[in-house]
Amino acid sequence: MNKIEEAEAVLGNLATAVNMLQGCPEFALLIPEVRVNLVYALPGARTPQEVAAVEGRITAVQGLPHASGMPAWGASDHLARRIIEVRKYDPTINAGINFKYDRTVMEIAQSYCSERGWLFGWTDRTREPDEVAELDGSSMPWKVKQLVDSSGGVPRLFYEGAGWGKEPLFVALGSRATEVAEIAIEIARRYREKTG
Amino acid sequence: MNKIEEAEAVLGNLATAVNMLQGCPEFALLIPEVRVNLVYALPGARTPQEVAAVEGRITAVQGLPHASGMPAWGASDHLARRIIEVRKYDPTINAGINFKYDRTVMEIAQSYCSERGWLFGWTDRTREPDEVAELDGSSMPWKVKQLVDSSGGVPRLFYEGAGWGKEPLFVALGSRATEVAEIAIEIARRYREKTG
Amino acid sequence: MNKIEEAEAVLGNLATAVNMLQGCPEFALLIPEVRVNLVYALPGARTPQEVAAVEGRITAVQGLPHASGMPAWGASDHLARRIIEVRKYDPTINAGINFKYDRTVMEIAQSYCSERGWLFGWTDRTREPDEVAELDGSSMPWKVKQLVDSSGGVPRLFYEGAGWGKEPLFVALGSRATEVAEIAIEIARRYREKTG
């Protein structure tokens, strides 16, 4: 594949993942206040412009997951930078999705990981560097290092605990957008069963 | 007006306000992580089902404000309950909108209020009751009472400082959705001028 | 009601009608090639700017009816002008909706009208004035006169037969947008039953 084909394959996998999520009503239960980001990075991406994401994020309309816009380059900042940083530890990771954190999600995510022998992790936002670090971009390396160190490697599922001004969130990581969408869908189905 | 006409007038004013916001590119700069809620309560509303809001909230797509869905009853929970509570202190308030908090917005909002002789306020989330109170719904009365007490009345513009797991947010209150949209649009224009 | 309240009541009734249609999966079966217009005119409207309609029309996404945009003034031209013209014969008509024409819809629409004692009508596009008339706007009066004359009054349901370059379409007329949405929904449900 040349560079253009590579980029289109990324965008197409992201569109496929969005169609999967939109076709899963249970996923509406996992949409957090900040809405859902779904991102997929080009091989070797160094900036958010080389990471594809859903414009306007994924929200819920009439009880169903609904993408606000098209998959597009540069449509995510924070989750995009996280993927770029995670890859320094595990170059097989290209995609990520965030979703709601609560105790039920946590129980499901932990079982899901132990069934598969996957690492499960969390990041402790109370120990985050200060706001200045956030603004100059140096906090992401710190956060990802802390996650990897405390989890014994790059975990496929982890949560970021609540922080000052920050909603707690779950994140699933994987090699492709469809892969992380599948994880989120399976967790959503179990969530539906548990919560009725 | 009978009850049906009254309800449709509320929904129509909300649609008008959405059209105003969608037509203001500068407002995209004020969209917070949790997206924008815009709500308008029926006279005498006692539950969120009697409060109209934009389904899926208002996000930004291709740099422009974009409503994810239609104005509909029951489409907001938290901001809807806040309006219901505020009205116990000031029955002229029916509508509210939330938007991004940062220092620049705060300066603009304070000037805006002092130009008009309006009360300006804030709520201190660090003193919020615990999570249990949040879940059983008793925290909203507490929060609104704290806002009114500390502001010397119901303020037209206020911010909720960051909290544990909570993004800081600005809120504008008014008698109609178009009125709070006008406030948000004027603040967005000044924000654009200040930030270039 | 003053003028602004009147306008907002119209927009709010249109939003209510859109919510009804979006909540009716069967209506997706009645969406024609040209998509669905739903319009509601202000009392005394003389131009399409005084008629509210759904921006971008109503289409089907993932098998469900979906409004492309907000209810807004001036968002329809052709159906808006038709309503304005129809009112010269029946001032109780303010709203209209168009939907798919086929033989099954025709049978259902005829039964529906005869159950209610309503006039049923059709317009014969083969006898339409030429294209020049269309462009200078003089064809709408001609078309509506022909409809009223041939139907014995203003019919609540009628179809426009296919024309040169024109898809055949059904139109329902009524006093409010919610009223014509109810007609369309009932026809869609019967259509679903008949076609399986």
Add this chain to the structure above:
Amino acid sequence: MNKIEEAEAVLGNLATAVNMLQGCPEFALLIPEVRVNLVYALPGARTPQEVAAVEGRITAVQGLPHASGMPAWGASDHLARRIIEVRKYDPTINAGINFKYDRTVMEIAQSYCSERGWLFGWTDRTREPDEVAELDGSSMPWKVKQLVDSSGGVPRLFYEGAGWGKEPLFVALGSRATEVAEIAIEIARRYREKTG
């Protein structure tokens, strides 16, 4: 590329083409009554399920082109079948887009083709087989054969003249969705210049 990569590359090219069209305000001028279909077929596609298209088509909202839904498989029927048929004559064609026909578009399209030495064509719907043929699917082979015969090959740009119940439409054909989007965008820009 394996089959999955091939499919995702198609979907990703379609998403890229949608982003191009959404970023071109002039293209809103070329949106026909039936809205815009944009399709891209898999190599060897034999049914519309193997052709990707934009769910709900592309419409105009607030004066800008706006895709109603995601790129998805099976989201087009008629244009998808046309592409499948055209390929029997020219296997390099995989993608197509339709847009408005009027005299100005025709003049621009003809110049555009002659500048490039491309074939320009049209199909005469007045000589189409009857409705029965349309329903059993045998009319598409007839229509495409007539187009190819009358144009001296597969034309890159052609129009379908108005038919009974059918809006006249322009169609651009090419090897990829981004290629036909580029043609449509260039024609839209010239249209804007000509019509002011």
